[in-house]
Each structure stands twice: as C-alpha cells, then as structure tokens.
Amino acid sequence: MNNSKKEIWLASGLRTPFVKENKELESIGAVDLSVAVLNQMKRKEQLNPDYVAWGTVVPNLEYSNIARDAVLESEVNDETIAFTTTMACSTSLLSTLQLASMLKDTEVGIAGGVESMSNVQMGLSNKTSKWIKRFPKLKGFFNKLKWLGGLFKFKLYIPPGVNRVTGKSxxxxxxxxxxxxxxxxxxxxxxxxxxxxxxxxxxxxxxxxxLVFPAFNVLEDLIPRKNTSLEKLGTLKPVFDRKSGNxxxxxxxSTLFTDGAAGVWVAGKDRIDELKTGYKAQLxxxxxxxxxxxxxxxxxxxxxxxxxxxxxxxxxxxxxxxxxxxxxxxxxxxxxxxxxxxxxxxxxxxxxxxxxxxxxxxxxxxxxxxxxxxxxxxxxxxxxxxxxxxxxxxxxxxxxxxxxxxxxxxxxxxxxxx
CATH class of the missing domain: 3.40.47.10 (Thiolase/Chalcone synthase)
Structure with missing residues (x-):
C-alpha cells in the first residue's frame, strides 16, 4: 500500500528473449543474463541508476546477493546500491514496490529479476556437507579411516520443486x-x-x-506457438492429476520452465523526465x-x-x-x-x-x-x-x-x- 503518497513513476525497461529451459540459453547463467539486461538498459537511456533491486527464486551457491554481483560485472557504476529480494513469482514486482517505497524524488532505480532454470544447482545434503567439513579437523590415520565410513551415507540434495510445507507442486x-x-x-x-x-x-x-533485445544469439521469444489450436491443446494429457480422471x-x-531476465525503471518525480522512453506511467x-x-x-x-x-x-x-x-x-x-x-x-x-x-x-x-x-x-x-x-x-x-x-x-x- 502506498502510504507515503509519494509520486512514483515507472518506465518500461528491457528483457532478454524468453526460452524454454535446457535449450538456447542453457549455457548462460543467471548473473550473465542479469548483466545483459542492466547493460542494455543503461546504454539505451544513458542513465545510471541509484539503486538496483533484483531477484531470483532458485538459489545458487555461486552468489548470495545476485543484484550486487550483476552490478559489479556490468557497466552500471560500482557506487550503485544493489540488493537482492525474492517472493517466488512476484519477485520482480516486489522489487519494484520496494524501490517505490525507498526512492526519494531525486532518485531513480532499476527493478527486475532473472531465472536460469537450465542451471538449477544440485547440492549435498546437510549431513553429507557436515561429514565433508569434518575431514580437515581430523588428526591421526585411524580417525581419518573411520571418517571414510561416512562415504556410504553420501547423499545429494536435489531441489524437489514442491512447497516445503505442503509437499505439493x-x-x-x-x-x-x-x-x-x-x-x-x-x-x-x-x-x-x-x-x-x-x-x-x-x-x-x-x-x-x-521491449526485447537480442541476447546470446537468441533474437526473439522462442516459446510462443503460432500453430497451436484448441484441437491440439485438447489432445494433451493432464500432468498433475493423472489418476482420478478429473x-x-x-x-x-500451464507455463513452462523458462530462462530469461527482465528489468523496469522506477523513478521519483524529479527524475522521470530524464528517461528517454515514451512509455511511462505513475504507480x-x-x-x-x-x-x-x-x-x-x-x-x-x-x-x-x-x-x-x-x-x-x-x-x-x-x-x-x-x-x-x-x-x-x-x-x-x-x-x-x-x-x-x-x-x-x-x-x-x-x-x-x-x-x-x-x-x-x-x-x-x-x-x-x-x-x-x-x-x-x-x-x-x-x-x-x-x-x-x-x-x-x-x-x-x-x-x-x-x-x-x-x-x-x-x-x-x-x-x-x-
């Protein structure tokens, strides 16, 4: 809720083409997708943001504050404040609202987010991680030999793709x-x-x-199906309830797992006119x-x-x-x-x-x-x-x-x- 009654403006940003996971963008990670969007947005507007609020839903051990990593690897000034946020599919709408709550009349920011479903990382179970971390502290041959017995309990952690509490997708x-x-x-x-x-x-x-720029040799969205029809859709079998007949x-x-990144401009009333795009609206x-x-x-x-x-x-x-x-x-x-x-x-x-x-x-x-x-x-x-x-x-x-x-x-x- 806009309790502050500040005058906050939005302006259309840019995004990469969106493609199905494990396809054309499978070798491009979330940071690189993010960097591409930030660079293109800054180049197009010739304006450096005061803030970048960015998010991703699927975690990765290679970064914790992906917003800051993306800024540091991009053409955006290092002095730009960058923070990461997440709220599942609402992530980059939330990042927009967070900036709207934070920005002064004289400030401008980029809100957005990314997902690289092609690069969902598998990890080790907590028990296996603790078992590995114990090794450097062990002294003596027999203690290390005993430690090796834990190898039989070695276990990967594969993200289950379900809600943690309900156990359902x-x-x-x-x-x-x-x-x-x-x-x-x-x-x-x-x-x-x-x-x-x-x-x-x-x-x-x-x-x-x-609104979309060519990125990593992909020129356009590759998921939309021009030749689909009601008849073709009607031939597909249910995915999430295959047994009841209902x-x-x-x-x-349903949506497909997708790779891509997108950003949008958020600006105080004294900065919105600096954006060259004609696509502006008040939040x-x-x-x-x-x-x-x-x-x-x-x-x-x-x-x-x-x-x-x-x-x-x-x-x-x-x-x-x-x-x-x-x-x-x-x-x-x-x-x-x-x-x-x-x-x-x-x-x-x-x-x-x-x-x-x-x-x-x-x-x-x-x-x-x-x-x-x-x-x-x-x-x-x-x-x-x-x-x-x-x-x-x-x-x-x-x-x-x-x-x-x-x-x-x-x-x-x-x-x-x-």
Missing part, C-alpha cells in the same frame, strides 16, 4: 483449486490459446521490438496479501488483494482499462476471476463495494506467461514493461492493474495510471 495445488471451483478443461485451453494468439497479434504490430491442467495450459497504489494455502489455494492471494486495492481507490472491475494477470496456469487465472465475481468470497475478503462483472476482454491483450514463458524472478518486470507500453498506446488517463501470484499463498498487485 504449484501445479498440484492449482489442480486442487481448479477442481474445487469447477474450472473446466475447455475454459483453460481457450485462455491458453488466447494467450498465444494475443502474443502473435502484438508481435505482428511490432509491440515487442523495443485432471485438467496440461503442459499446454498509484499497491496491495499484497497472504492466504491460508489449504483453505484458499496456494495461488489465490490476488483474489484478496485486488478487491481491497480497488475499494480503497473507489474503483470497480470495469473502471480498470487494462488487466494484466500473470498466467502461471490458465486455471489459476480463471480461479482468480471466479473468486472476484463471487459475493461470498468478497464478503470474506472484507470489501463492501459492488465490483461488478470481470471484463475478460481487457485481460492480457498482448499475451502473457503461458505464451511468452515464465522465468520466475523476471515475470513481474516483464509484465510491468508491457503494461506501461500498452497504457501509453491507449492514451492519457487510462488505468491498469497488474497481478502476480506467488508460492506460499502470497501475491502482489499494483495500480498504474498514465
């Missing part, structure tokens, strides 16, 4: 929510198809040309929420944050001219909309206003994560840059709402106006 949780809210398969496939179709409509108009989430209506307000995972669904926090944000700003759903809801899964988007239109749910949220029917025709007009891809730490910045440019094209006085859900029953939403 995001897909499994999304499947549970979809079945509880009766989100059917056809509706999910239609939304997924729409994401690809909208992406290519935007691409043909040149929408992404000044599974609806497939590889076609009006924001809201975050946390929910009970088992009761509400692990990705359903935006259905709590959105009504609170709109009521505080005296807005209905239709008053918002552009909706950008991150597509982790088509079912998650449709589940969110289902909750937003449910009066019982809104009563639980604590809002009293009549919000109306959700205007789905205003949703993700240039495609979203199902089509483009979802590098966890980069998605928020990617969505913000697209939103700001689309608002610019729509004309003055238009409002947009950006929503990104996150693992752990968390999420963040932002209200933007040009």
């Amino acid at each position: 995001m897909g499994q949780h999304a499947e549970i929510t979809a079945q509880r809210l009766n989100i059917d398969r056809e509706a999910q496939d239609k939304l997924a198809l729409r994401s690809h179709q909208n992406y290519f409509k935007a691409k043909e108009k040149g929408f992404f040309e000044d 599974g609806t989430l497939t590889a076609g209506n 009006v307000d924001w809201e975050m929420a946390g929910v009970n995972i088992e009761e509400e669904g692990i990705l359903m926090s935006p259905s709590f944050a959105i009504p609170r944000l709109l009521e505080r700003n005296n807005l209905t759903y239709d008053d918002v001219d552009l909706w950008e809801i991150h597509e982790a899964f088509a079912s998650q988007v449709l589940s969110t909309i289902s909750n937003l239109e449910n009066k019982t749910h809104l009563k639980k949220v604590g809002t009293a206003s009549e919000m109306g029917k959700f205007p789905i025709e205003k949703l993700n007009p240039n495609g979203s994560s199902i089509a483009i891809g979802h590098p966890f730490g980069a998605t928020g910045a990617r969505i913000l840059s697209q939103t700001i440019k689309e608002l610019h094209q729509m004309g003055k006085g238009k409002k947009a709402l950006v929503s990104v859900c996150a693992d752990g029953g968390l999420g963040a939403v932002a209200l933007i106006e040009n």
Whole structure:
C-alpha cells in the first residue's frame, strides 16, 4: 500500500528473449543474463541508476546477493546500491514496490529479476556437507579411516520443486483449486490459446521490438506457438492429476520452465523526465496479501488483494482499462476471476463495494506467461514493461492493474495510471 503518497513513476525497461529451459540459453547463467539486461538498459537511456533491486527464486551457491554481483560485472557504476529480494513469482514486482517505497524524488532505480532454470544447482545434503567439513579437523590415520565410513551415507540434495510445507507442486495445488471451483478443461485451453494468439497479434504490430533485445544469439521469444489450436491443446494429457480422471491442467495450459531476465525503471518525480522512453506511467497504489494455502489455494492471494486495492481507490472491475494477470496456469487465472465475481468470497475478503462483472476482454491483450514463458524472478518486470507500453498506446488517463501470484499463498498487485 502506498502510504507515503509519494509520486512514483515507472518506465518500461528491457528483457532478454524468453526460452524454454535446457535449450538456447542453457549455457548462460543467471548473473550473465542479469548483466545483459542492466547493460542494455543503461546504454539505451544513458542513465545510471541509484539503486538496483533484483531477484531470483532458485538459489545458487555461486552468489548470495545476485543484484550486487550483476552490478559489479556490468557497466552500471560500482557506487550503485544493489540488493537482492525474492517472493517466488512476484519477485520482480516486489522489487519494484520496494524501490517505490525507498526512492526519494531525486532518485531513480532499476527493478527486475532473472531465472536460469537450465542451471538449477544440485547440492549435498546437510549431513553429507557436515561429514565433508569434518575431514580437515581430523588428526591421526585411524580417525581419518573411520571418517571414510561416512562415504556410504553420501547423499545429494536435489531441489524437489514442491512447497516445503505442503509437499505439493504449484501445479498440484492449482489442480486442487481448479477442481474445487469447477474450472473446466475447455475454459483453460481457450485462455491458453488466447494467450498465444494475443502474443502473435502484438508481435505482428511490432509491440515487442523495443521491449526485447537480442541476447546470446537468441533474437526473439522462442516459446510462443503460432500453430497451436484448441484441437491440439485438447489432445494433451493432464500432468498433475493423472489418476482420478478429473485432471485438467496440461503442459499446454500451464507455463513452462523458462530462462530469461527482465528489468523496469522506477523513478521519483524529479527524475522521470530524464528517461528517454515514451512509455511511462505513475504507480498509484499497491496491495499484497497472504492466504491460508489449504483453505484458499496456494495461488489465490490476488483474489484478496485486488478487491481491497480497488475499494480503497473507489474503483470497480470495469473502471480498470487494462488487466494484466500473470498466467502461471490458465486455471489459476480463471480461479482468480471466479473468486472476484463471487459475493461470498468478497464478503470474506472484507470489501463492501459492488465490483461488478470481470471484463475478460481487457485481460492480457498482448499475451502473457503461458505464451511468452515464465522465468520466475523476471515475470513481474516483464509484465510491468508491457503494461506501461500498452497504457501509453491507449492514451492519457487510462488505468491498469497488474497481478502476480506467488508460492506460499502470497501475491502482489499494483495500480498504474498514465
């Protein structure tokens, strides 16, 4: 929530092309992807940020503050303050809100994030790590010989890809929510198809040309599928519930593991005019929420944050001219909309206003994560840059709402106006 009432502005940044894991960017690590974005953003604007707030979701032993490492390896001045943040898929939306809370009127920063799913690191179990670290302290041949017995308990740690508390993946949780809210398969496939179709409509108009730069010999996004169809999507088998006969989430209506990085500019009122890009918008307000995972669904926090944000700003759903809801899964988007239109749910949220029917025709007009891809730490910045440019094209006085859900029953939403 923007308690400070400071005048904070956003400007579209840049991103690498997004590609499927273990493909064209498999040899490029998260730091190098981040450096590429920072360099391109500084070169394009000829402006050095006072701050870099950057994030990644999957940890790596090669760095702890990836933001600072990226700054030191980039063309950004070493004097730039850089810090790392994370909140699962909301990471680079969170980094934007953190800068918005920190910046003075005379300061400017870059928020963003990265994910290199091709380079998810395997490690040693804690017991194996402790066993190895004991060796240098051992004295005497027999103690070292005894130590070797631990070799039979040697164990790797492989990131399980599930929520630590529930033991379920995001897909499994999304499947549970979809079945509880009766989100059917056809509706999910239609939304997924729409994401690809909208992406290519935007691409043909040149929408992404000044938002995406060629990087590491990759010229463009490689995940969108121009030849997909409802019939092709309908042939895919459920991934997260294969046994009950009720599974609806497939590889076609879910996001893919993705490599990529993205950044967005955040500026105080006295610095925004220094940015040359014409794509600028004011960050009006924001809201975050946390929910009970088992009761509400692990990705359903935006259905709590959105009504609170709109009521505080005296807005209905239709008053918002552009909706950008991150597509982790088509079912998650449709589940969110289902909750937003449910009066019982809104009563639980604590809002009293009549919000109306959700205007789905205003949703993700240039495609979203199902089509483009979802590098966890980069998605928020990617969505913000697209939103700001689309608002610019729509004309003055238009409002947009950006929503990104996150693992752990968390999420963040932002209200933007040009």
